[in-house]
Structures are given as C-alpha cells and as structure tokens.
Amino acid sequence: MLPYYRRVHRKADGRELILYGLHPLEDPPLPEPALPYSPAPHLRYHPLRREWVVYAAHRQERTFLPPKEHCPLCPSREGGFPTEIPFSRFQVAVFDNRFPSLVPSPTPPPEGLPVPAGEALGRCEVVVYTEAHVGSLATLTEEERLLLAWVWRERYQALYALKGIQFVMPFENRGEAVGVTLHHPHGQIYAYPLVPPILERESQAFRERPVLLELLPHLEPYRVDQEEGFLAFVPPFARYPYEVWVVPWQRHPGLWTFSHEEMAAFARLLGRVVARYDALFGEAFPYVMVFHAAPLGEERTFHFHVEFYPPKRAKDKLKFLAGTELGAGTFVVDALPEETAKRLREVL
Incomplete structure (x- = not known):
C-alpha cells in the first residue's frame, strides 16, 4: 500500500x-x-x-x-x-x-x-x-x-x-x-x-562507464553531508561556486526504484542541503534544483542524481554567466570546490 x-x-x-x-x-x-x-x-x-x-x-x-x-x-x-x-x-x-x-x-x-x-x-x-x-x-x-x-x-x-x-x-x-x-x-x-542535449551527453557517458560509481570513493574532501545510502557533495568539477550534487551510493535509474528506506533518507538529505544553503549567509539561498533521472531506454546504465545550481558566489555577489560561459560553454569559477564544500559542511 x-x-x-x-x-x-x-x-x-x-x-x-x-x-x-x-x-x-x-x-x-x-x-x-x-x-x-x-x-x-x-x-x-x-x-x-x-x-x-x-x-x-x-x-x-x-x-x-x-x-x-x-x-x-x-x-x-x-x-x-x-x-x-x-x-x-x-x-x-x-x-x-x-x-x-x-x-x-x-x-x-x-x-x-x-x-x-x-x-x-x-x-x-x-x-x-x-x-x-x-x-x-x-x-x-x-x-x-x-x-x-x-x-x-x-x-x-x-x-x-x-x-x-x-x-x-x-x-x-x-x-x-x-x-x-x-x-x-x-x-x-x-x-x-x-531527450534534451545535457541528458543525451550524460546518457552517453553512463553507457561508456559508471562515472559516478567510479567517482564516489574519492569525494571525502568534497563531502557536504550524507545520509544512509546517499552522499551530498560539491563536485570537484563544479561550474558554480556552491554547486551541490546528491547521489545514491548504489546506482538507480530514478526515484521509482528506491526502497521505502531510501526514499526517507533521500528526503532527509535534500532538506538538510537546503538548510545548509540557508545557513551559509543567514538568508533564503537562491538556487535551481534539477533531478537527473534516466531518459526512456537508458534505465540500465543511468545513475540518478540531483544537481543544485546556486547563483551566489558571496553573500552580496551573484555569479553571472559571461562571454566565455554563454558564448563558448567554458565556465570560469572563482572558488575552489574543496573550499566551498568545507564551508557548507561546517555551516550547521
């Protein structure tokens, strides 16, 4: 039921x-x-x-x-x-x-x-x-x-x-x-x-190898929070200073394959990630949160994850996309992922 x-x-x-x-x-x-x-x-x-x-x-x-x-x-x-x-x-x-x-x-x-x-x-x-x-x-x-x-x-x-x-x-x-x-x-x-372009590229990457399963054991310096079966971290390749991903340790194509226990752990961790964002500067923190689940037909290899894209790089400064990001698709980030992960980890 x-x-x-x-x-x-x-x-x-x-x-x-x-x-x-x-x-x-x-x-x-x-x-x-x-x-x-x-x-x-x-x-x-x-x-x-x-x-x-x-x-x-x-x-x-x-x-x-x-x-x-x-x-x-x-x-x-x-x-x-x-x-x-x-x-x-x-x-x-x-x-x-x-x-x-x-x-x-x-x-x-x-x-x-x-x-x-x-x-x-x-x-x-x-x-x-x-x-x-x-x-x-x-x-x-x-x-x-x-x-x-x-x-x-x-x-x-x-x-x-x-x-x-x-x-x-x-x-x-x-x-x-x-x-x-x-x-x-x-x-x-x-x-x-x-299938939108970003998901096409992600699907191809997962078909070639289990990218996130290979990455997860190396993420301790980038860890923000964790819950049984899930890790929240700043990607070592983050394009936004306070970008955070939430990933299950076991590969799932989407929420629909989570157990009841995994559903509860996932919900708790999402809430704590947002709480950490709000505590960072003592105010409601803006972000875009996107669920990346398997497109139709990619269920066998795709690894579900959630990505947070926050536009702030400091309390009173926004990260605007400039010429190199918009025109060439190459991001320039003015904060190291391991440093922003440490701030988010310690803020609560």
Whole structure:
C-alpha cells in the first residue's frame, strides 16, 4: 500500500489537479472561475547547436510576484481570492501549468519557417510543496518532505507512461535571483517529447562507464553531508561556486526504484542541503534544483542524481554567466570546490 492518499479533481478550465495527503482528502471543492487556457507552443531546430528550442509566447502573460493575498498557489477561501487550488486545505498539490511550454495536444507549428519545426508535445506540471505560503524544503517536516518525495516518484511513473514522452524532469527554481515569479514553495515537472542535449551527453557517458560509481570513493574532501545510502557533495568539477550534487551510493535509474528506506533518507538529505544553503549567509539561498533521472531506454546504465545550481558566489555577489560561459560553454569559477564544500559542511 502506498503511504499517501490521492484525489483527482478536474478544474473548471479542464486542467487536472491532483491532491496528495497523509490522510483522506474529502473536502468539497470551492467555486472557481474558468480562466482562459489556450496555449499553442511549438519547437524550432537550432542548426548550429543541433538542439530544439521551445517557443511559448503565451508565457509572457504568466503571474508575476503577486502579493501574498493573491498568491495562486495558496488554498482557496470561501468568498476570497480564487486560487489554482479550489480547496481550503491540502498537503501537496500537482496541477497542469496554466502557462505551459509543452502540451498534451499540441497544435501544428507555423508554416514557412526556414528551419525544421515540430509540435511541442509533452506536459508541464506545477508541484506545490505545502499549503503554507512561506517555507522551503528545509522547513517542511520530515513527514511532509517524505510525502513530497513520494509525489515526485508517482509523477515520474505517471508521466513516463504517457505516449511520446522520452524524458521527465522535476525541478525547482528558488529565489528572484533565478527568475522565480511565485514565492510560495513549489517546483515544476516537465515531460519532454525528446531527450534534451545535457541528458543525451550524460546518457552517453553512463553507457561508456559508471562515472559516478567510479567517482564516489574519492569525494571525502568534497563531502557536504550524507545520509544512509546517499552522499551530498560539491563536485570537484563544479561550474558554480556552491554547486551541490546528491547521489545514491548504489546506482538507480530514478526515484521509482528506491526502497521505502531510501526514499526517507533521500528526503532527509535534500532538506538538510537546503538548510545548509540557508545557513551559509543567514538568508533564503537562491538556487535551481534539477533531478537527473534516466531518459526512456537508458534505465540500465543511468545513475540518478540531483544537481543544485546556486547563483551566489558571496553573500552580496551573484555569479553571472559571461562571454566565455554563454558564448563558448567554458565556465570560469572563482572558488575552489574543496573550499566551498568545507564551508557548507561546517555551516550547521
């Protein structure tokens, strides 16, 4: 038996909302308006970089840093501001993004383009971590964080089962420094019709040899934290000063092969990594967190891991990508990984 309850609700505009909880979710839904929902994204091929670019012009209209009383990710209240979640309480909520880059029923791309174009098939979901407007992975209770981990696992399995999906990626953008438009604790999940370039390269590396299994025994100077079966470390090849990876010691293609004990250990370690970030400068630390799981067909050799990309290089200094990073793809880092690992290790 799965350690959570699940309830599916169809929103007024047709989008799917799924509520997850540790107890049955029986409250009736509140009234909600049928908001406009007609996205029409498409793909275009970049002939020099040899990769697809998604065009989703409707995303210019997405909600941008609203006041707390108009947060679309909070629970709805009777007679109050109607949010994306028409329930007065919940624990974790997942719903189809109103401003998606990829859609289940895409429209054809424009005709007459000078480059190949394609349909933006896929799915974009929003994952709301908690009904509390303020918080983070670090401030969730252990029980809440474990529930969230099980939700990620369930969404992996559901999205990989969809026709045409090749890769599924949960991620979180935290902080205005990385472009967040809603402060409520949340992440997203993209289900792609293709394997993105970074994952193609990672898959090839894992097919050639067990890269992370070979690296793990040599990472003591770079260790940040650990939990039974998992290691958090600053990569010796980090491209961002406080970059951290979380890796299971045993190879897993994704969360869906973790045992119950591994799910709990993974959730605890993620929370502590974020707590260390927040303690570093005594404030909420911005980052992008990305789950790297096996693309479809790469399950035999791929090694699941989580990568944190934080833009800060000091309390009041951001790491901006400059010409060598953006133009050539060659990063220049002004802090040694073993030194930043030591700071993160000792900060709690």
